[in-house]
Amino acid sequence: MTVGLEHYLILSAVLFSIGLYGVLAKRNAVVILMCIEIMLNAVNIALVAFSRYVVPTLLTGQVFAIFVIVVAAAEAAVGIAIIIAIYRNRESIDVDKFDLMKW
Amino acid sequence: MFDIVFWILAAVAVAAALAVVLLRGVFRAALCLVFLFFTIAGVYVTLHADFLAVVQVLVYVGAISILIIVGIMLTREVWRGNPSGKLRIPALVVGLLLLGTLVFAAVNTKWRISDTPPQEPTTAAIGASLFGEGGFILPVEIAAVLLLAAVLGAIVLIREK
Numbered sequence: 479m480t481v482g483l484e485h486y487l488i489l490s491a492v493l494f495s496i497g498l499y500g501v502l503a504k505r506n507a508v509v510i511l512m513c514i515e516i517m518l519n520a521v522n523i524a525l526v527a528f529s530r531y532v533v534p535t536l537l538t539g540q541v542f543a544i545f546v547i548v549v550a551a552a553e554a555a556v557g558i559a560i561i562i563a564i565y566r567n568r569e570s571i572d573v574d575k576f577d578l579m580k581w
Numbered sequence: 582m583f584d585i586v587f588w589i590l591a592a593v594a595v596a597a598a599l600a601v602v603l604l605r606g607v608f609r610a611a612l613c614l615v616f617l618f619f620t621i622a623g624v625y626v627t628l629h630a631d632f633l634a635v636v637q638v639l640v641y642v643g644a645i646s647i648l649i650i651v652g653i654m655l656t657r658e659v660w661r662g663n664p665s666g667k668l669r670i671p672a673l674v675v676g677l678l679l680l681g682t683l684v685f686a687a688v689n690t691k692w693r694i695s696d697t698p699p700q701e702p703t704t705a706a707i708g709a710s711l712f713g714e715g716g717f718i719l720p721v722e723i724a725a726v727l728l729l730a731a732v733l734g735a736i737v738l739i740r741e742k
Binding site: 488516 | 598599629636637644645648665668671675677680688693699717724732
């Protein structure tokens with residue numbers, strides 16, 4: 479059975495769902511950030527697979543993936559900074575205790 | 582040959598992602614995440630995306646994993662472990678529902694697969710489409726501004742008062 483576009487899409491879907499479960503279920507804010515990175519990587523796999531199998535000569539999907547990586551790097555830097563700032567103020571990064579912005 | 586490599590990489594990637602979510606120790610979860618980034622670079626190689634594989638190793642394995650590990654060390658929550666919150670069961674249901682929908686859509690759609698062989702060295706072609714005539718030069722400039730803003734924002738957020 480030769481590997482095709484569907485296999486890469488299913489791998490991407492599995493990784494995305496695992497990341498989504500982690501984002502929703504975990505309490506440690508750094509682990510939530512890690513799960514967001516898993517989701518972004520899953521999206522990148524889907525983009526590169528579409529680029530490889532649908533438009534193999536245009537490489538548009540790979541260019542999109544590069545921009546996703548740029549935004550992911552910026553998001554990780556700002557996210558870690560926010561988590562460390564919250565930890566300084568509240569001595570905790572348990573997201574169940576972060577209800578200070580809830581109406 | 583790429584088929585066997587893909588199956589091995591896919592199994593290892595899913596196992597590493599599950600380990601990130603399920604392992605008790607936060608630091609071990611972070612190390613599994615680094616391993617997951619490596620396997621995804623391998624997946625890019627099986628997709629003939631050589632430049633992206635190198636970028637993945639440089640940016641994710643080299644930079645983002647270091648950021649995350651520094652974040653774990655600076656917050657000293659390691660001893661509390663990697664617990665799940667109150668939303669564990671709903672999160673599982675939502676994840677499985679999304680997985681089912683995505684797999685159903687991916688399998689049942691007739692994709693228009695192209696027969697042309699993929700470009701082998703992609704670096705020059707990606708550079709041409711990023712910076713060349715009629716390419717993505719405006720998004721590149723915006724990405725530069727975004728990175729500058731992110732660096733300045735991180736410094737402002739993390740500065741001691």
